[in-house]
Structures are given as structure tokens and as C-alpha cells.
Amino acid sequence: MSEEQHIGIPGYLAVFAFLFIATIVTYVVALQDLDGMFFPGTNTLVALAIAFVKMTAVVLFFMHVRWQSRLIWLAVVSGFFWMAIMFAYTMQDYLTRSVIGF
Amino acid sequence: MENVDSINTGEGQGEEKVNYLTNGFSIKSWLLTKDHKRIAIMYLISVSVFFFIGGIYASLIRLELLTPASDLLESGTYNKVFTGHGVIMVFFFLIPAIPAILGNFLLPIMIGAKDLAFPRINLLSLYIYWVGGAFTMYALLQGGVDTGWTFYTPYSTTFSNSYVMAVGLGVFINGFSSILTGLNFIVTTHTMRAPGMTWFRLPLFVWAHYATSLVMILGTPVVAITILLLAVERFTQTGIFDPALGGDPILFQHLFWFYSHPAVYIMILPSMGVISELMSSFSRKKIFGYEFIAFSSIAIAVFGFLVWGHHMFVSGQSIYAGLVFSFLTMVVAVPSAIKMFNWTATMYKGSVSYDTPMLYAIGFLGLFLVGGLTGLFLGSIGLTVHLTDTYFIVAHFHYVMVGGTVLGYLGGIHYWWPKMTGRMYSEFWGKISAMLVFIGFNLTFFPQFILGYQGMPRRYAAYPEEFQVLNIFSTAGASVLGIGMVLPVIYLVASLINGKKAGDNPWLLPGLEWRTSSPPPTFNFEETPVITWEAYSFGEESGLDIDKARRESRVSPTA
Amino acid sequence: MAQHDNHDDHSHPPGLQHQFDDMGQQMDSVTIGMWTFLAQEIMFFGGLFTAYLVFRSRYPMAFAAGSNILDAFWGWLNTLVLIVSSLTMALSVYYAQKGNRNLQVIMIVLTMVFGSVFLGVKAIEYTDKYTHGHIPVDGWNMVVPEGEHGEDHSESATLTLPFETRVEAAEAGKDPHPNPRGEFQISDKEVELVTLAQEEGFLTETEKVGYFNNRGEFDRDKFTDKVQIFFWIYFVMTGLHALHMIVGLGIMLWLLYKAWKFTFSAEYYSPVEISGLYWHFVDIVWIFLFPLLYLLGRHFLAGGH
Structure with missing residues (x-):
């Protein structure tokens, strides 16, 4: 425990600056019509991608997972994996309602 | 009487050491205890109370179904009775039964720990269970709920005139008891193992509880949020489950079964853990295929999350999703079958003794086999259309839940009773009751397979006359089953008063829990054990002197 | 109350609970516990x-x-x-x-x-x-009772105003949303x-x-x-x-x-x-x-x- 398991004050400030900028970016980008520029759903994709990157920064540095054991990594990943299971298997019903005559 | 004399001898010097039961007698020393064993005993009493309340509901159901007409209970009351039976049995008996009683008591002892990692959270989870239970009982007595234990929308949100929110809230609260227990088990298994207790030296009971805890942690919050949504929707009369407002009742079913199917594995996995212990112990043989049983528990926990849609085959879910869920349901049968093969292989060429716990365990094998195989009927998307909402389903899940969980639970209670209380129960009455349970159970539920196949729908107070004969069989069986369930209460309690002293190791077994005194001291072991042997090793390497153990034990059931 | 004293042989560091052997084990446990939670x-x-x-x-x-x-x-x-x-x-x-x-x-x-x-x-x-x-x-x-507002507020025109302006309008008693039964509206x-x-x-x-x-x-x-x-x-x-x-x-x-x-x-x-x-x-x-x-x-x- 005595070894430094954090990134120090400059590191924390850097992560904060990144989160701050990302928040501004996500707001600005949301007002642009990326769907029209690229393909439908780009806006959603970009917003979620930014949120995901922000989350990763918080998890790794503010929550110190970067220095944690494999077990903690497993707990984090399995939490999200199970949520993904819930999304995927629920949506496989909703998105296929019209596929086979239903 | 000698026990009473020696209570105050104190520091573990005399023959009668201070154990967890004699370490303080005040009510406060129980209600504010942090000792996992005392908490387990309090769970044992509370869960038994709920079991008998659920049993009263069950007998009402069976009495009503004795005659084709709806004469004892009118339909509305009947709805409330079967809902009460389901809610009490599922949420307040089956889910906490083995983890909260046997798991709580044994998991720390089996891994050589002083206590669970978070004793206060453990006590908190008991209190949450009490609050949730009291809340639910109050609502059930005030007028009950008539939605079925599944609370399907939009009936539960819009139309039902019963205490849906109160009962739902009770279930919601109770969920956190389950979550906290699971959390405690996971952390304890990871960090509290004694020196030398590697993962592959853990008893399979611990593996099973670890898998159960995973399901508790990852599943229970979903049902909590689902019931919360249901309560908010019922309160505001707008929301996301009412099709009249553009909502979707199927979403409720998805969310509900995302937990409630894995919840079936919360019920059965700990029971499988008990059976693994019993099979090895009473065959006096190393368990066959340790790794397979261990990993099949984890596999069941994981795959159990992928099959919930098989409850929704005829609910309006897409056919494509039905196919996927049907296939995965077949897949989840594989790890269960692996366990069955390994248990029977353990008995093969073992020195099998038919003590009461083993009778329950063998009963489990038969009943779980029938329950599991009929599960395949219901998991196949074509046949299930015929069988949905008939007594076939009722029979199937009672074979798994009662034949699986309750038999494992009773077997475990008998097996560890000498460890928990230091007393031996009457072997004669134990065998009688195990037989009664097995016979009564089959007589109750096997006719229901036939009834269901012939098309008798579930959840009705009245039925056509041609179904009466089989229903009389079923009610007769339920009476036998009832006697078989009441008997253990009598002779187990009697054993506390006049039971023989059990000794530390009455079954002459190498497991860690049998190497501490009976009942165990407050911190489980006099000194932290160091494990140098593999699990279930009966030979020299276990360091167990069978002759010495036999001399020290006052009863020798294998003799 | 009778207690087993063999756990108090060594002095406990502050904050170490009885069920743990050392601070490292306790730290691991609470961290895993929190992540599980x-x-x-x-x-x-x-x-x-x-x-x-x-x-x-x-x-x-x-x-x-x-x-x-x-x-x-x-x-x-x-x-x-x-x-x-x-x-x-x-x-x-x-x-x-x-x-x-x-x-x-x-x-x-x-x-x-x-x-x-x-x-x-x-x-x-x-x-x-x-x-x-x-x-x-x-x-x-x-x-919001009907008819208490100036006729000059056509709904769509007012609603495109920025939020702050709308709040001012509401505070001035000129809320453009008549809502006599407190219903949800768009x-x-x-x-x-x-x-x-x-x-x-x-x-x-x-x-x-x-x-x-x-x-x-x-x-x-x-x-x-x-x-x-x-x-x-x-x-x-x-x-x-x-x-x-x-x-x-x-x-x-x-x-x-x-x-x-x-x-x-x-x-x-x-x-x-x-x-x-x-x-x-x-x-x-x-x-x-x-x-x-x-x-x-x-x-x-x-x-x-």
C-alpha cells in the first residue's frame, strides 16, 4: 500500500482537464448534425463514445483501477458485461419482432 | 444436563468448552451478535417460520383442489392464496434457505476463517430480511395480493385491487438482504481463506455458494429496479408497462425474468453444493470430477443469465428470440447433467451408507433428474406451446424447487445438525421422515405432470370433473408430504433436549468443519488451521485419524 | 461475556476489525466488497x-x-x-x-x-x-388557468424563445401554457x-x-x-x-x-x-x-x- 498507487496532483488535474474538455466537446458536438454528415446514428455513437472514454478515465485514475489486482478488473468488466447481456438479449427480441412474421 | 452444569466453566479448559451457543445468553447477545453462526441460527428460525406459513397456503390450495368446484375458496381468494404461497416460498424460503442458513454457518468454517468478511453487514442482511418479511406478511394478512408471484403487468399496475405495492416493497427490501449475503460470501471466499486453502482445495459447497453469490450480486438488483418501476407506475398510473399509453408489458417480463430465472439457480446451486458434500461423505470416497463440478457451478451461474426468455415463449416475444432462448436452455442442461454424472460416479464403488442425509441426497438425484428432464420439454419451443400455463409447469418447477432445493436443504440440515447443535437427532425418525417426504412428494406432483399434459390449466380454483381422480392423489400426497415436513421439526427440536452428544466428528469425515468442536467456538477454531490436504481426501494424506475420531465420537452411524 | 482472548495477544492496529488478520487483508476485503457492490x-x-x-x-x-x-x-x-x-x-x-x-x-x-x-x-x-x-x-x-394571458402570445412563437426568456415570461405572469388540469403537455x-x-x-x-x-x-x-x-x-x-x-x-x-x-x-x-x-x-x-x-x-x- 505504501507504494504510490495514484497519479499525483498533476495527474489528477490532467484527468480533470480532460474530463472538462470532453464535457464541452460532447455538448458542442451534440448540436451538429453528424447524422446528416455521415450516417444515421452518428450523433448517438459519438456521444456514447465520449461518455465511455470519460468513464474509462474516471475508472482508471480517479478510482485507481489502473493499479488494482486482476480481480478488481474482473469485477468492473463483469459488471458491464452483464449489463451488455441484458441489453443484447432484450434487444434481440425487440429488433427481430418483424423479422419472422411477428 | 451435564451441558448445563458446564456452562460457566469458562476459558475452554474443561471438557465443555465455551462454544458459540454458550457464549452469552442474553437476548441482546443474539440480536446484536456479529457471529455468523448465531446469525445463521436466527435465519434458521425465521426461514422455518416462513416455510410453514407458505406450507399453510399450500395446504389451502390442495384442499380447494380436492373437488372440481370452487367451494372452499372463491376464485378471488384462491388467487390470493396461490400468490401468497408463491411469494413466501420463493422470496422468503427458497432463496435464503440454504445460503443464509447453511452457507452462513459453514462457509467461514469450511475455509478456515474466523468469521465472514463483513459481520455487521451480515447482521444487517438478517434485519433487512426481517423487515421485508414483516412488511410482506402484513400486506398478505391485510388482504393479500392476487397477481401471482410474478406481478405481471399491466394487471398488477392498472387493474389489481390488492396490495401489490406493499408486497412488492417487501420483496424489494428483501432483495437487498440477498445482495448483501452474496457480497459477503464473495469477499469472504476471496480474502479470508486459511493458509494452504487454495481454490481447488475448497469444498464444492463453497464453490456452489460462490456461484450463487455471483447470481445474487448481478441479478437481484435488476428485480429490485423492476419492482420499483412497477410500484412507481402503479402509484402514478402512468409509465412504461401500460400498453394503453404506449408502454410495453413484455419489457416487464424481460426485466423480471432477467433476475427471476437466475433466481432459480440461486435456489438450486447451493443445494447442489450440499449434495456434493453428502455424496462424497456418505460414499466415503473422494468426489468424482472435482473440477468439473466446481466449474459447472460457475457455468450454470453464467449460462443461467442467458435463458430467461424461455418463460416468455408465448408472451409475444419474437420467434427468433424464442429460438435463441430455447437453444440456450438446452445448453444450460449440460452443466447440470455433468453434476449428475459426477455424483453417481462418486457413489460407484464407494462405501455407501444410508443415513438420513444420504437418503435425502439420493432422493434429490431422482427428483432433480425428473425435474431437469421435464425442463427440456418446456425448453423446446414447439412442445411448450401445448404445456404453457398447465399443471405440467407446476409439476416441473416443484420437482426442481422442492425435489431439488428442499431435499438438499433438509439433507444439509440433518448432516450438519450435530455440528450446529452438538446433538444427534433420532436416526429412526430421520429415516422415516425422509421416506415420507420422498413418497409424499412424488404422490403430490407426479399426477400433476399427467394433469398438465391433459390440459389442466394452472391458477384456477375450479376444474373439469375428469381431472378429479388425479387431483385427489395429489392432495393425498400433499398430506403425506406435510407430515414428512413437520416430523423433522419435532425430532430435531427434541434432539436439543434429549439427543445424544454428537462429538466433534460424528460422521468421521476429513472436512475442515469436522475438525473443530461441536458446536464450534465463537471464532470457529482454537487456532487458525493450516490446510495441507486436498478436499475430500479420506486416506492418510488428510491427516485424519479415523480411529481416534471414532473413539471420540459418542455415536458412530457407520458402525 | 466470555470471549476467546487469543486474538488479543498481539496489539491491534487502529481500525483493524477482529475477523481480519492484518490491515492488508482488511484493505483487500473492503476494496473487493465495494467493487462487488x-x-x-x-x-x-x-x-x-x-x-x-x-x-x-x-x-x-x-x-x-x-x-x-x-x-x-x-x-x-x-x-x-x-x-x-x-x-x-x-x-x-x-x-x-x-x-x-x-x-x-x-x-x-x-x-x-x-x-x-x-x-x-x-x-x-x-x-x-x-x-x-x-x-x-x-x-x-x-x-395554469386558461385565458389569463395576453392574446399576443401565440404558443409556437413564445416557445422558441430561449429558456431564460421563458422563465421571465412565466415570472411576469405571462406563462404561455394554459394548463387548467395540471396535465402533461408538449x-x-x-x-x-x-x-x-x-x-x-x-x-x-x-x-x-x-x-x-x-x-x-x-x-x-x-x-x-x-x-x-x-x-x-x-x-x-x-x-x-x-x-x-x-x-x-x-x-x-x-x-x-x-x-x-x-x-x-x-x-x-x-x-x-x-x-x-x-x-x-x-x-x-x-x-x-x-x-x-x-x-x-x-x-x-x-x-x-
Whole structure:
């Protein structure tokens, strides 16, 4: 425990600056019509991608997972994996309602 | 009487050491205890109370179904009775039964720990269970709920005139008891193992509880949020489950079964853990295929999350999703079958003794086999259309839940009773009751397979006359089953008063829990054990002197 | 009460509980315990996100309408506030590890301040929804009698005004939303979204059934029901998130007391650490709620077209 398991004050400030900028970016980008520029759903994709990157920064540095054991990594990943299971298997019903005559 | 004399001898010097039961007698020393064993005993009493309340509901159901007409209970009351039976049995008996009683008591002892990692959270989870239970009982007595234990929308949100929110809230609260227990088990298994207790030296009971805890942690919050949504929707009369407002009742079913199917594995996995212990112990043989049983528990926990849609085959879910869920349901049968093969292989060429716990365990094998195989009927998307909402389903899940969980639970209670209380129960009455349970159970539920196949729908107070004969069989069986369930209460309690002293190791077994005194001291072991042997090793390497153990034990059931 | 004394042979470090052998084991246990709890929390919110996902995929335009009704500025501000509070929380863990009690206390106080600001902003938003008829329960909104407002306010013209102007208008008693029964209501501006989507041809099959009547005509009531679903989900999600914030503030209060009493040191700081994990988790939930609730679909009205 005595070894430094954090990134120090400059590191924390850097992560904060990144989160701050990302928040501004996500707001600005949301007002642009990326769907029209690229393909439908780009806006959603970009917003979620930014949120995901922000989350990763918080998890790794503010929550110190970067220095944690494999077990903690497993707990984090399995939490999200199970949520993904819930999304995927629920949506496989909703998105296929019209596929086979239903 | 000698026990009473020696209570105050104190520091573990005399023959009668201070154990967890004699370490303080005040009510406060129980209600504010942090000792996992005392908490387990309090769970044992509370869960038994709920079991008998659920049993009263069950007998009402069976009495009503004795005659084709709806004469004892009118339909509305009947709805409330079967809902009460389901809610009490599922949420307040089956889910906490083995983890909260046997798991709580044994998991720390089996891994050589002083206590669970978070004793206060453990006590908190008991209190949450009490609050949730009291809340639910109050609502059930005030007028009950008539939605079925599944609370399907939009009936539960819009139309039902019963205490849906109160009962739902009770279930919601109770969920956190389950979550906290699971959390405690996971952390304890990871960090509290004694020196030398590697993962592959853990008893399979611990593996099973670890898998159960995973399901508790990852599943229970979903049902909590689902019931919360249901309560908010019922309160505001707008929301996301009412099709009249553009909502979707199927979403409720998805969310509900995302937990409630894995919840079936919360019920059965700990029971499988008990059976693994019993099979090895009473065959006096190393368990066959340790790794397979261990990993099949984890596999069941994981795959159990992928099959919930098989409850929704005829609910309006897409056919494509039905196919996927049907296939995965077949897949989840594989790890269960692996366990069955390994248990029977353990008995093969073992020195099998038919003590009461083993009778329950063998009963489990038969009943779980029938329950599991009929599960395949219901998991196949074509046949299930015929069988949905008939007594076939009722029979199937009672074979798994009662034949699986309750038999494992009773077997475990008998097996560890000498460890928990230091007393031996009457072997004669134990065998009688195990037989009664097995016979009564089959007589109750096997006719229901036939009834269901012939098309008798579930959840009705009245039925056509041609179904009466089989229903009389079923009610007769339920009476036998009832006697078989009441008997253990009598002779187990009697054993506390006049039971023989059990000794530390009455079954002459190498497991860690049998190497501490009976009942165990407050911190489980006099000194932290160091494990140098593999699990279930009966030979020299276990360091167990069978002759010495036999001399020290006052009863020798294998003799 | 009789106790086994063999555990008290060696002196206990402060904060070590009886069931553990040493501080390392205790630290490992509480960390794993907290992460297990957070996995549980992920699934708890996961149920809500699933509901969001299902309905958003069914009624994208109704959800876009809901996003446009919400005031993204407040949501954006709250995101920043929470990020700052996450920073101060991380720093309070840092100073706890360093044994710097004064800075630790300051950081905890700052975290609480920002947490309270977040809740304050949330209260402003909720009040705004109340006055404008956006609470998704009929009868729970502010009752605005008909006919007390100047005739010169044509609804659609006023509603395109920025939020601040609308608030001023409301304060001046010129609220343009007559709402005599306190019902949930939407404005013409949101309806435009459906027209837009219909023209561009990206209405989904479920939307064609969901917003239109049997004769294929747009049915405003049916559309309003779907926007109402958005707001129902919005209130449940943000409400539960706010509840977690309140619990977090309670934990902070306890931490503050403990830190004030010089409890934490380089050897024993796990309560700060795991409280921090909880706080950051609540922050992460908001990081997702912000784009999902406030931003998606905003480009339909803000951007080109």
C-alpha cells in the first residue's frame, strides 16, 4: 500500500482537464448534425463514445483501477458485461419482432 | 444436563468448552451478535417460520383442489392464496434457505476463517430480511395480493385491487438482504481463506455458494429496479408497462425474468453444493470430477443469465428470440447433467451408507433428474406451446424447487445438525421422515405432470370433473408430504433436549468443519488451521485419524 | 461475556476489525466488497438503461422531443459540477493517504458543496418541469388557468424563445401554457420533429403505428403519450441518481467527522477510498445520463435541415 498507487496532483488535474474538455466537446458536438454528415446514428455513437472514454478515465485514475489486482478488473468488466447481456438479449427480441412474421 | 452444569466453566479448559451457543445468553447477545453462526441460527428460525406459513397456503390450495368446484375458496381468494404461497416460498424460503442458513454457518468454517468478511453487514442482511418479511406478511394478512408471484403487468399496475405495492416493497427490501449475503460470501471466499486453502482445495459447497453469490450480486438488483418501476407506475398510473399509453408489458417480463430465472439457480446451486458434500461423505470416497463440478457451478451461474426468455415463449416475444432462448436452455442442461454424472460416479464403488442425509441426497438425484428432464420439454419451443400455463409447469418447477432445493436443504440440515447443535437427532425418525417426504412428494406432483399434459390449466380454483381422480392423489400426497415436513421439526427440536452428544466428528469425515468442536467456538477454531490436504481426501494424506475420531465420537452411524 | 482472548495477544492496529488478520487483508476485503457492490449498482441502473434503450429504439422522435424540452445547459453545468466534485473527492483520498488532515477536510467539504450544488440545480430543473407541465403524471403539474394571458402570445412563437426568456415570461405572469388540469403537455415545436422525420423518411415502423391513428393521420395525443414515457424514464433515472447523491452526501458527512477526528492515515484510509469509489460511480452514472437524456436528438432542431 505504501507504494504510490495514484497519479499525483498533476495527474489528477490532467484527468480533470480532460474530463472538462470532453464535457464541452460532447455538448458542442451534440448540436451538429453528424447524422446528416455521415450516417444515421452518428450523433448517438459519438456521444456514447465520449461518455465511455470519460468513464474509462474516471475508472482508471480517479478510482485507481489502473493499479488494482486482476480481480478488481474482473469485477468492473463483469459488471458491464452483464449489463451488455441484458441489453443484447432484450434487444434481440425487440429488433427481430418483424423479422419472422411477428 | 451435564451441558448445563458446564456452562460457566469458562476459558475452554474443561471438557465443555465455551462454544458459540454458550457464549452469552442474553437476548441482546443474539440480536446484536456479529457471529455468523448465531446469525445463521436466527435465519434458521425465521426461514422455518416462513416455510410453514407458505406450507399453510399450500395446504389451502390442495384442499380447494380436492373437488372440481370452487367451494372452499372463491376464485378471488384462491388467487390470493396461490400468490401468497408463491411469494413466501420463493422470496422468503427458497432463496435464503440454504445460503443464509447453511452457507452462513459453514462457509467461514469450511475455509478456515474466523468469521465472514463483513459481520455487521451480515447482521444487517438478517434485519433487512426481517423487515421485508414483516412488511410482506402484513400486506398478505391485510388482504393479500392476487397477481401471482410474478406481478405481471399491466394487471398488477392498472387493474389489481390488492396490495401489490406493499408486497412488492417487501420483496424489494428483501432483495437487498440477498445482495448483501452474496457480497459477503464473495469477499469472504476471496480474502479470508486459511493458509494452504487454495481454490481447488475448497469444498464444492463453497464453490456452489460462490456461484450463487455471483447470481445474487448481478441479478437481484435488476428485480429490485423492476419492482420499483412497477410500484412507481402503479402509484402514478402512468409509465412504461401500460400498453394503453404506449408502454410495453413484455419489457416487464424481460426485466423480471432477467433476475427471476437466475433466481432459480440461486435456489438450486447451493443445494447442489450440499449434495456434493453428502455424496462424497456418505460414499466415503473422494468426489468424482472435482473440477468439473466446481466449474459447472460457475457455468450454470453464467449460462443461467442467458435463458430467461424461455418463460416468455408465448408472451409475444419474437420467434427468433424464442429460438435463441430455447437453444440456450438446452445448453444450460449440460452443466447440470455433468453434476449428475459426477455424483453417481462418486457413489460407484464407494462405501455407501444410508443415513438420513444420504437418503435425502439420493432422493434429490431422482427428483432433480425428473425435474431437469421435464425442463427440456418446456425448453423446446414447439412442445411448450401445448404445456404453457398447465399443471405440467407446476409439476416441473416443484420437482426442481422442492425435489431439488428442499431435499438438499433438509439433507444439509440433518448432516450438519450435530455440528450446529452438538446433538444427534433420532436416526429412526430421520429415516422415516425422509421416506415420507420422498413418497409424499412424488404422490403430490407426479399426477400433476399427467394433469398438465391433459390440459389442466394452472391458477384456477375450479376444474373439469375428469381431472378429479388425479387431483385427489395429489392432495393425498400433499398430506403425506406435510407430515414428512413437520416430523423433522419435532425430532430435531427434541434432539436439543434429549439427543445424544454428537462429538466433534460424528460422521468421521476429513472436512475442515469436522475438525473443530461441536458446536464450534465463537471464532470457529482454537487456532487458525493450516490446510495441507486436498478436499475430500479420506486416506492418510488428510491427516485424519479415523480411529481416534471414532473413539471420540459418542455415536458412530457407520458402525 | 466470555470471549476467546487469543486474538488479543498481539496489539491491534487502529481500525483493524477482529475477523481480519492484518490491515492488508482488511484493505483487500473492503476494496473487493465495494467493487462487488458497484457491480450490483451497475445492474441496478442497468435495468433502467434497458428500459431507456427499448423505448428509445421504438420511439426515437418522441425521445428526441423529450431531449429538446430538457434544458441542456443545466445538464451540462451539472456534469461539470460533478466532475469537479470527483476531482475534489480524488484529492481527499490523496490527502488521506498523505495523512494531511486539514487539506483532506477541505476537500471533503468542497465535495459536499459541489454535490449540494448539483442537487440544487436538479431542484431548479424539476421546478421548471413542474411549471411547464412536463411532469409525466396528469394532475401533478402546476395549474395554469386558461385565458389569463395576453392574446399576443401565440404558443409556437413564445416557445422558441430561449429558456431564460421563458422563465421571465412565466415570472411576469405571462406563462404561455394554459394548463387548467395540471396535465402533461408538449408544444408545437416538438410536434415539428415528427413532421420532419416523416418528410425525411426516417420514422420507424413502431413510430408509424405509435404516433398515427388508423387513418394514417398524425395523432398528437398518441405522440404526447410517448414523450410522456421519456419524461417518466427521465424522472425515475435522475431521481434515483439524486437519491444516490443524497446517500453520498450522508457518507461524506460521516467521513468529514472521521477526518476531523484525525482517524485516517497512510496506514488506514480505506473508508475514504471506498467512499470515493461510490462517489465516482455516481459521477459515472451521470456521465452517461447527460448525453442520453439531454443531448441525443438535439441536432434535429439545432443543426441544419
